[in-house]
Amino acid sequence: xxxxxxxxxxxxxxxxxxxxxxxxxxRVALIGPSGAGKSTLLQGIGGYIPAATxxxxxxxxxxxxxxxGKRPVTMLFQDQNLFPHMSVADNxxxxxxxxxxxxxxxxxxxxxxxxxxxxxxxxxxxxxxxSGGQQGRVALARAxxxxxxxxxxxxPFSALGPGLKAEMLTLVAEVARETSATLLMVTHDPHDxxxxxxxxxxxxxxxxxxxEATGMLLDDPPPALRDYLx
Ligand code: ADP
Ligand code: MG
Numbered sequence: 001x002x003x004x005x006x007x008x009x010x011x012x013x014x015x016x017x018x019x020x021x022x023x024x025x026x027r028v029a030l031i032g033p034s035g036a037g038k039s040t041l042l043q044g045i046g047g048y049i050p051a052a053t054x055x056x057x058x059x060x061x062x063x064x065x066x067x068x069g070k071r072p073v074t075m076l077f078q079d080q081n082l083f084p085h086m087s088v089a090d091n092x093x094x095x096x097x098x099x100x101x102x103x104x105x106x107x108x109x110x111x112x113x114x115x116x117x118x119x120x121x122x123x124x125x126x127x128x129x130x131s132g133g134q135q136g137r138v139a140l141a142r143a144x145x146x147x148x149x150x151x152x153x154x155x156p157f158s159a160l161g162p163g164l165k166a167e168m169l170t171l172v173a174e175v176a177r178e179t180s181a182t183l184l185m186v187t188h189d190p191h192d193x194x195x196x197x198x199x200x201x202x203x204x205x206x207x208x209x210x211x212e213a214t215g216m217l218l219d220d221p222p223p224a225l226r227d228y229l230x
Pocket of ligand 2: 038039040154
């Protein structure tokens, strides 16, 4: 269970507040205007920004003293966090071990994760020699391997065309299900939220609102969401 207990996160003069709980395995979209604090919230949960007040807890344990790498979190950014000088297999293996000292069992797990995400035969390629969709698959293969309890996506597929994006989001849902992950996903697209995330949090006016049923929120949006959706 992820708990944001009166948590506030600051960036310069900006403050974002959240006060709610998510059961394990829940899927939530974060939606709201540019600059409203969606990335700030994810960075706060991921440990890149400390809570100025309140607490972030996982299963009742305060995460304040855990650095990002020690948190029960995998975060996918827009650039997919791929290292250009490393092969596909090594980029994925980083999910298990930052120094890439992989046991035979680890190597097998990397291969299995590549097969699962449709990357067979691409182990030795560099990210630059992959398509955008394949790069997304590498990031998801690494997330699958890490199998952390919280999976966070900050618009990772917004550069892809609609068909490829839909394919990636289907894979995200499968990775989240297979790892029983709690999913938080920033999106600009209400259709993505309807398809993938039963819950939605509106981020606006300095608050990430308590998540509500996506369909109900989109069918009868409060003023801030209505303004955003246009
Ligand atoms: P979103 O992801 O919803 O577009 P962000 O969380 O990136 O919004 O940004 C929220 C607010 O925080 C922005 O309005 C911006 O002014 C402020 N902000 C973001 N990053 C920084 C920073 N590094 N230093 C100061 N202020 C920042
Ligand atoms: Mg952002």
